[in-house]
Structure formats: structure tokens, C-alpha cells
Amino acid sequence: MAKVLVVDDAAFMRTRLSNLLRQAGHEVLExxxxxxxxxxxxxxxxxxxxxxxxxxxxxxxxxLKRLRALDPEARVVMCTALGQQSMVIExxxxxxxxxxxxxxxxxxxxxxxxxWAP
Amino acid sequence: xxxxxxxxEDDFAVLLAEGEELVAALEAALLAMETSFxxxxxxxxxxxxxxxxxxxTLKGSSAAVGLRALSALTHAMESVLDxxxxxxxxxxxxxxxxxxxLDHIRGxxxxxxxxxxxxxxxxxxxxxxxxxPRAGELVHLLTGAGSAPGEGDRLPVSAQRDHVPPEGxxxxxxxxxxxxxxxxxxxxxxxxxxxxxPMPAVRAYQVVMALEDVGEILESDPSLEEIxxxxxxxxxxxxxxxxxxxxxxxxxxxxxxxxxxxxxxxxEEAAVGRGGPPGEAGRLPGGGGLLGGYGRPASEGRGxxxxxxxxxxxxxxxxxGGAGLGIPPGAGGLSRSVRVDVRILDELMNLAGxxxxxxxxxxxxxxxxxxxxxxxxRAVEDIGRVAAQLQEQVMKTRMVPLENLFRRxxxxxxxxxxxxxxxxxxxxxxxxxxxxRAVMEEIGDPLVHILRNAVDHGLESPAEREAVGKPRAGxxxxxxxxxENYVLISVRDDGxxxxxxxxxxxxxxxxxxxxxxxxxxxxxxVINFIFAPxxxxxxxxxxxxxxxxxxxxxxxxxxxxxxxxxxxxxPGQGAEFRMRLPLTxxxxxxxxxxxxDEIYALPLGHVDEVAEVDPEGxxxxxxxxxxxxxxxxxxFVPLGDVLGSEPAAIEFAVVVRAAGRQAALGVTGxxxxxxxxxxxxxxxxxxxxxxxGATILGDGRVALILxxxxxxxxxxxxxxx
Numbered sequence: 001m002a003k004v005l006v007v008d009d010a011a012f013m014r015t016r017l018s019n020l021l022r023q024a025g026h027e028v029l030e031x032x033x034x035x036x037x038x039x040x041x042x043x044x045x046x047x048x049x050x051x052x053x054x055x056x057x058x059x060x061x062x063x064l065k066r067l068r069a070l071d072p073e074a075r076v077v078m079c080t081a082l083g084q085q086s087m088v089i090e091x092x093x094x095x096x097x098x099x100x101x102x103x104x105x106x107x108x109x110x111x112x113x114x115x116w117a118p
Numbered sequence: 119x120x121x122x123x124x125x126x127e128d129d130f131a132v133l134l135a136e137g138e139e140l141v142a143a144l145e146a147a148l149l150a151m152e153t154s155f156x157x158x159x160x161x162x163x164x165x166x167x168x169x170x171x172x173x174x175t176l177k178g179s180s181a182a183v184g185l186r187a188l189s190a191l192t193h194a195m196e197s198v199l200d201x202x203x204x205x206x207x208x209x210x211x212x213x214x215x216x217x218x219x220l221d222h223i224r225g226x227x228x229x230x231x232x233x234x235x236x237x238x239x240x241x242x243x244x245x246x247x248x249x250x251p252r253a254g255e256l257v258h259l260l261t262g263a264g265s266a267p268g269e270g271d272r273l274p275v276s277a278q279r280d281h282v283p284p285e286g287x288x289x290x291x292x293x294x295x296x297x298x299x300x301x302x303x304x305x306x307x308x309x310x311x312x313x314x315x316p317m318p319a320v321r322a323y324q325v326v327m328a329l330e331d332v333g334e335i336l337e338s339d340p341s342l343e344e345i346x347x348x349x350x351x352x353x354x355x356x357x358x359x360x361x362x363x364x365x366x367x368x369x370x371x372x373x374x375x376x377x378x379x380x381x382x383x384x385x386e387e388a389a390v391g392r393g394g395p396p397g398e399a400g401r402l403p404g405g406g407g408l409l410g411g412y413g414r415p416a417s418e419g420r421g422x423x424x425x426x427x428x429x430x431x432x433x434x435x436x437x438x439g440g441a442g443l444g445i446p447p448g449a450g451g452l453s454r455s456v457r458v459d460v461r462i463l464d465e466l467m468n469l470a471g472x473x474x475x476x477x478x479x480x481x482x483x484x485x486x487x488x489x490x491x492x493x494x495x496r497a498v499e500d501i502g503r504v505a506a507q508l509q510e511q512v513m514k515t516r517m518v519p520l521e522n523l524f525r526r527x528x529x530x531x532x533x534x535x536x537x538x539x540x541x542x543x544x545x546x547x548x549x550x551x552x553x554x555r556a557v558m559e560e561i562g563d564p565l566v567h568i569l570r571n572a573v574d575h576g577l578e579s580p581a582e583r584e585a586v587g588k589p590r591a592g593x594x595x596x597x598x599x600x601x602e603n604y605v606l607i608s609v610r611d612d613g614x615x616x617x618x619x620x621x622x623x624x625x626x627x628x629x630x631x632x633x634x635x636x637x638x639x640x641x642x643x644v645i646n647f648i649f650a651p652x653x654x655x656x657x658x659x660x661x662x663x664x665x666x667x668x669x670x671x672x673x674x675x676x677x678x679x680x681x682x683x684x685x686x687x688x689p690g691q692g693a694e695f696r697m698r699l700p701l702t703x704x705x706x707x708x709x710x711x712x713x714x715d716e717i718y719a720l721p722l723g724h725v726d727e728v729a730e731v732d733p734e735g736x737x738x739x740x741x742x743x744x745x746x747x748x749x750x751x752x753x754f755v756p757l758g759d760v761l762g763s764e765p766a767a768i769e770f771a772v773v774v775r776a777a778g779r780q781a782a783l784g785v786t787g788x789x790x791x792x793x794x795x796x797x798x799x800x801x802x803x804x805x806x807x808x809x810x811g812a813t814i815l816g817d818g819r820v821a822l823i824l825x826x827x828x829x830x831x832x833x834x835x836x837x838x839x
Contacts, residue, residue: 089320
């Protein structure tokens with residue numbers, strides 16, 4: 001079972017994702033913005049981070065970059081919507097391992113955990 | 119997700135357009151399946167797979183944007199089709215349900231694009247998320263009656279037919295590895311992404327990054343810029359210099375999500391086919407089906423990775439592989455095209471036309487000036503050539519294959535046949551023929567009407583057909599072909615043909631012709647009455663053909679775009695409707711004639727022949743002058759009478775035809791034929807009766823284009839003696 005950090009400013013998306021992961025037996029941490037994500041990450045060292053791209057104050061890309069600066073081994077999977085392709089490319093350039101597309105297909109989410117936090 | 123709005127109006131427009139294509143593909147597959155079932159055969163697995171994929175893709179995209187009802191419905195369809203795919207078979211009822219579901223989806227897509235147009239993305243999402251009782255009902259019926267075993271969402275990844283595992287490639291690469299040891303060598307890597315892959319550009323980028331880790335990328339197709347510009351299809355090809363064995367490369371790439379196929383070939387093998395017979399260029403030996411559809415060596419011409427430097431040896435280069443040249447780059451149709459408002463194309467067309475006209479004028483001025491300047495003349499000639507090419511290219515942008523129109527007919531004919539209790543095979547030919555989209559827009563309804571007529575009135579019931587020794591199922595052939603500047607579209611059936619005596623009777627009953635006259639008329643003239651307003655030969659009013667719109671309207675619509683519509687019938691063997699349409703509305707070939715000092719243009723499509731005449735010597739029938747054309751008396755009408763101009767000395771007669779009527783127009787002179795650019799009269803003069811438009815001639819003079827059909831209507835209706 002993996003320790004997963006879910007970063008999303010939208011409570012609804014965050015809870016949905018968290019519930020799904022918890023039901024699958026994973027330990028879930030939550031953060032609702034980039035700053036908080038960095039704090040939680042440093043404190044808890046999760047195996048995997050699900051990072052929303054569009055967030056106020058510090059967006060997911062910026063948070064990703066700082067996270068990777070903090071820990072070059074950090075494994076981050078971006079959460080995105082269709083139509084954000086160039087943002088996702090930017091994220092991949094900055095070290096994101098993978099992405100999942102909203103609305104989430106549960107199996108894709110769980111596959112991502114299996115793949116990146118075995 | 120609500121605080122960010124990721125979908126733009128363009129995204130939705132693409133999604134809806136793609137939806138339409140998928141619906142069409144699904145429909146075509148369902149029709150093919152139905153045909154197989156009817157013939158007692160098992161449907162082609164490829165066809166079933168295509169139907170499944172279309173439903174699946176529709177489901178994916180509608181779910182992605184929150185069109186819940188549509189995604190539920192397509193999911194139900196997909197489940198049924200998945201069952202078929204796994205050999206569950208399909209009942210007639212289920213097939214019918216699939217068709218209904220398809221209709222519903224089509225309707226919803228149309229509605230959603232209206233919503234999008236009016237209210238933008240927010241409105242679309244709102245409306246798309248609303249309850250849809252009809253969809254719910256269909257889902258219920260489909261799942262209730264469905265024989266699909268599984269629920270849930272099986273994503274077919276490796277089991278899919280079109281992802282043939284590249285065993286041959288494996289073998290070759292392994293062979294290459296064995297021969298070369300592990301030293302640096304050049305490999306061709308081909309990666310295929312899942313067809314549901316949401317952001318192929320990102321996946322492609324990940325592949326490129328992974329490969330850069332293990333070697334040097336010499337070339338990639340699409341190129342890195344194209345990937346960053348999101349121009350990625352389902353396939354990425356890379357030429358890689360690396361020391362890593364093929365299987366390790368494969369393993370690394372397989373780790374990237376949505377990668378469903380990786381083929382690694384040593385470059386030398388990849389080069390074998392090149393320089394051979396053209397058909398083989400670009401096909402990898404043993405390369406499965408992956409490259410086959412492209413026919414273009416991955417190394418060709420474009421798509422270098424930036425920063426690569428100039429010194430890398432490349433075998434491909436621009437001069438290689440003739441087979442692939444001229445084929446549009448592989449990134450798929452969508453990403454290589456832009457949307458342009460049709461009005462802009464119209465305007466471009468207009469301007470190009472003006473240019474051609476002005477160049478003709480320039481040529482004339484030049485020759486009048488007698489400058490004897492060769493350079494100047496050559497320059498004007500060059501401008502003329504460029505202008506003509508420009509015009510041609512702009513015209514091409516307006517051309518659309520008839521496929522776009524014909525696509526909907528198989529389904530329509532099927533439904534019509536079912537409603538009429540008939541069996542019909544529709545054969546469609548020449549659907550690749552291209553036509554100006556403006557013309558195409560006008561002929562949709564006429565074709566629908568003619569096809570309806572064929573199913574409803576032309577073809578007999580299965581029992582009647584058997585009784586006369588014909589196969590139970592009737593055949594309707596819809597065929598399009600090019601003929602010079604025209605496109606011919608014909609609808610031919612093998613039914614009972616048109617009953618001439620009944621038409622004669624009806625024409626008399628409707629007061630279109632007197633009983634005495636009717637007896638005199640030849641059969642083809644009688645048949646022409648079916649195009650008369652309000653005419654109908656059917657004794658029964660059927661569900662589909664109804665009444666109301668008659669063939670008169672059909673013919674008028676065809677004429678409005680400068681076309682002609684004729685009918686041919688052989689009793690007991692069938693009827694054929696032939697439409698002759700100008701390739702484009704913007705340019706027509708005309709015969710230029712004179713009346714005194716004025717010049718008039720007669721569209722050549724309406725001109726039968728030209729004769730020298732002496733008006734005084736013409737015979738008369740019912741006190742009207744006629745011209746004898748191979749034994750037929752054709753009413754003679756001086757053009758000046760039509761125009762209300764002063765009399766002038768007539769020297770020629772132009773025999774024109776429209777709507778089955780003929781007339782010989784007397785003119786004072788002929789100037790030859792010429793392509794003219796049609797200018798609308800509308801803006802200044804309103805709709806002028808008898809005139810189809812105007813054009814500007816090479817010398818700058820304006821000529822009016824005669825609307826032959828309108829002229830004939832007026833001139834030949836009058837004598838009701």
C-alpha cells in the first residue's frame with residue numbers, strides 16, 4: 001500500500017480521489033494548494049503525488065518544479081482536463097511521471113498508483 | 119473542476135464534429151452488419167470491431183465533457199457490440215435499437231452544436247448534463263434486451279485487432295542485436311499510442327524524453343516542434359542512435375502509459391525496401407501492419423529534432439522514396455488543416471475571378487497599344503498564368519467530395535424501404551467525385567426526394583417483383599461522375615418504370631394538357647409532366663413520400679444552381695433520374711451572344727446547338743415561327759422580344775433547353791464561348807426575372823447572364839391554344 005498525496009483546490013475532486021484511493025487501501029494525504037503540498041510533502045515524504053494543474057496562487061506546474069527541486073526523486077502524476085495538453089507537456093518536461101485525465105476513471109487512477117508507487 | 123473551465127468552444131466544436139464522424143462510421147458498420155445478417159452470414163469481425171470502436175470512442179469523449187446521457191447511451195451500445203464481438207450474436211430487435219440509439223445521438227449532437235453556437239461552452243455543458251428521458255429509455259431497452267455478458271468498462275488494449283504485436287520487428291531487431299553486439303547503432307523506433315489516448319502529444323513527448331535518456335535522437339516524426347504544437351497522431355517514429363538493446367528500449371517505453379505498441383527495427387533493415395519498387399518503399403520487412411498504411415519512410419524529409427546539428431548522416435533525405443512524396447504528412451487530417459469561413463472562400467473566389475478578368479483586359483489594352491514589347495507581353499502572360507492557377511486553387515478549396523452528402527443515404531433508403539415493406543439494395547458509386555459545396559448544399563433535398571420516389575413508386579413490392587420474375591430485392595444505383603465542367607448524378611432503379619399512360623391520364627385530369635394534345639405527345643414529352651407543379655401519379659399516399667412537394671420543386675432547385683434534371687424510363691425495367699450540375703456556382707461556361715450592341719451570356723449547359731437563320735424564311739405553326747431542328751419544330755423567339763429591346767437583324771438561332779422545354783433564341787451575333795465569373799445582381803437590382811447574374815468581360819464591358827429556365831417558362835407557357 002502506498003502513501004499518496006492528493007493536491008487539488010477543489011474539495012469535491014480532492015475528496016473523490018481520496019475516497020477512491022482509501023477504498024483501494026492506500027494511505028491518503030491532502031493539500032489544497034501548492035504551498036501546503038510542499039509542506040506536507042517535506043513532512044510526510046509520500047510515495048506519490050497527484051497534482052492538479054490549475055490552482056490559484058501556486059499552480060500545479062510551479063508546485064511540481066519546487067517539489068522536484070526539493071526532492072529530485074519525487075514522483076508526481078498530474079491531474080488534468082482535456083485541452084491542457086501543452087501544460088501537461090510542460091509538466092512532463094519538469095519531471096512529472098504521468099498524467100490522468102478528468103473525469104477520472106478509477107482504474108486509471110489505481111493503475112497510476114500501481115505503476116509509480118509499487 | 120468548476121472553478122477552472124478547461125474546454126474552449128473550439129474543443130467542443132471539434133468534439134461534436136468528431137462525434138458526427140463517429141456516428142457516421144457506426145452507422146455504416148451497423149448497415150453492413152445488417153446486410154450480413156440478412157444474407158444469413160456472420161458479420162465481418164472487422165466491421166463489428168469498427169462499430170465497437172466508434173461507440174467506445176463516442177462514449178469516451180462524451181464522458182470526458184460530462185455529457186452524461188450520451189455517455190450512458192453509448193456505453194450501452196458498446197456493451198451490446200462487445201457481446202457481438204465475442205460471438206453473442208444480435209437479434210433484429212437489438213439491431214433496430216442500435217439504429218434508434220444512433221438517431222438519438224445524432225439528433226443530440228445537432229442540438230448540442232446549436233446550443234454551443236448560441237450559448238457557448240457553459241450552455242453546452244449545462245444542456246449536455248440535463249436529464250434525457252429518451253436516452254434513458256434506450257439504455258434500458260438496450261441493457262434489458264442486451265445479450266452482452268459483461269458490464270463494466272473493458273478497455274481493450276492489447277487484444278485489439280489493429281494493434282498487431284510486432285513479432286516480426288522483434289525478431290529482426292533481436293537479429294540485429296546479435297549481429298552487432300551492443301555497440302552504438304541506429305534504430306528505427308515506432309511507437310503506437312492507444313486510440314483512446316487523451317493527450318497523445320504528452321505521450322509522444324514522454325517517449326522522446328525516455329529515448330533521449332538512452333541515446334541520441336537523429337530524427338523524429340512528428341518532430342519535437344510538432345509534438346510541442348500538439349500535432350501528434352497515434353504513431354510516433356524516431357530514428358535513434360543508441361547502445362541499448364532493443365528489448366530494453368521496448369521495456370522502457372512500455373512503462374509510459376497509453377503506449378500500446380513498440381516496434382524497434384535496426385535502421386539497416388529499415389532501409390532495405392528503399393530504392394526498390396515504389397510500392398515497397400517505406401514498408402519495413404516483417405513490420406506488421408504498422409507502417410503499411412503510411413507508405414512513407416519515417417526518415418523522409420521533415421521533422422528533425424532541433425539542436426541536432428547538421429552533420430548527422432541520413433540516408434533518407436528529400437530525394438528518396440518516391441512512393442511517399444505528395445502524401446500529406448502523417449499527423450492526420452485534422453491537425454494539418456485550418457477552418458476557414460466559407461464567406462472568406464467566396465470572397466477569395468471573387469477576387470481571383472476579378473484578377474483573371476483584369477488580366478484579360480490588360481492583354482487587350484496591350485495589344486491595342488501595339489507596343490511591340492516582348493518583355494511586357496511575357497509579363498502579362500505570366501500574370502495570366504498565375505491568376506489562372508490562383509483561381510483554380512481557390513476553386514479547389516471549395517470542392518467537397520459527394521461522400522459528405524451520400525453518406526446519409528444508405529440509412530435513409532433502409533428506413534424508407536422498411537416503411538414501404540420493400541427490399542432494397544442501394545449501390546453508391548463515385549462518392550469521391552467533388553463538387554462545389556454551394557452546389558452540394560442545394561442538391562441534398564432534390565436527391566432525397568428522388569430516392570424516396572424510387573423506393574416508394576419506382577420499386578415494386580417483393581411479391582410483385584417475384585411475380586414478374588425479378589429478384590425480391592430491388593436495386594437502386596446512386597452514381598456520380600465527372601464530365602468536363604459538370605458532375606452527373608444519376609439515380610437508377612430496376613423497378614416498374616414510369617407508367618406513361620397513367621401520366622397521360624393524370625396530365626389531362628389535372629388540366630395540364632387537353633385530351634387531343636395529349637394523344638399527340640410523344641412518350642418522353644408525356645413523362646416530362648411528372649415535373650409539372652402539383653402532379654402526382656401515385657394512387658396511394660404513402661407514409662414517407664407524402665404529398666406536398668412535387669418533382670417540380672426538385673427540378674427548380676436543381677435549375678437554381680444551373681443544373682438540369684432529366685428522366686428516362688423503360689416500362690417494366692426501371693427509371694433513371696439524371697442530374698447535371700456545374701462543378702461550381704462561381705464560374706460557368708457561357709456562349710456570348712449579341713443583340714444589337716448588347717452582349718448576353720447563355721450558360722453552355724443549356725445550349726443544345728447553334729444555327730444560322732433567316733427569320734423571314736422560317737415556317738410557322740399556329741402563327742408562331744418555329745425552327746426545324748432535325749425534324750422537331752422548336753419555337754423561335756427573338757432574344758430582343760424576351761428582353762423588350764428594339765428589333766434588330768437576326769442572323770443566328772441558339773437552341774436552348776431547360777426543364778425539358780426547348781426554344782430557339784434569335785440573336786444578331788455570336789462571340790464564342792468563354793468562362794465567366796458570375797456576379798450577383800442582387801445587391802443593386804434585386805431579383806431580375808430572366809437574368810441569372812452578370813459578368814465582366816475581358817474588355818471591361820458588362821454582360822448579363824440569361825436564366826434560360828426562366829426565359830423558357832415565360833415563352834412557352836403563353837400559347838395555350
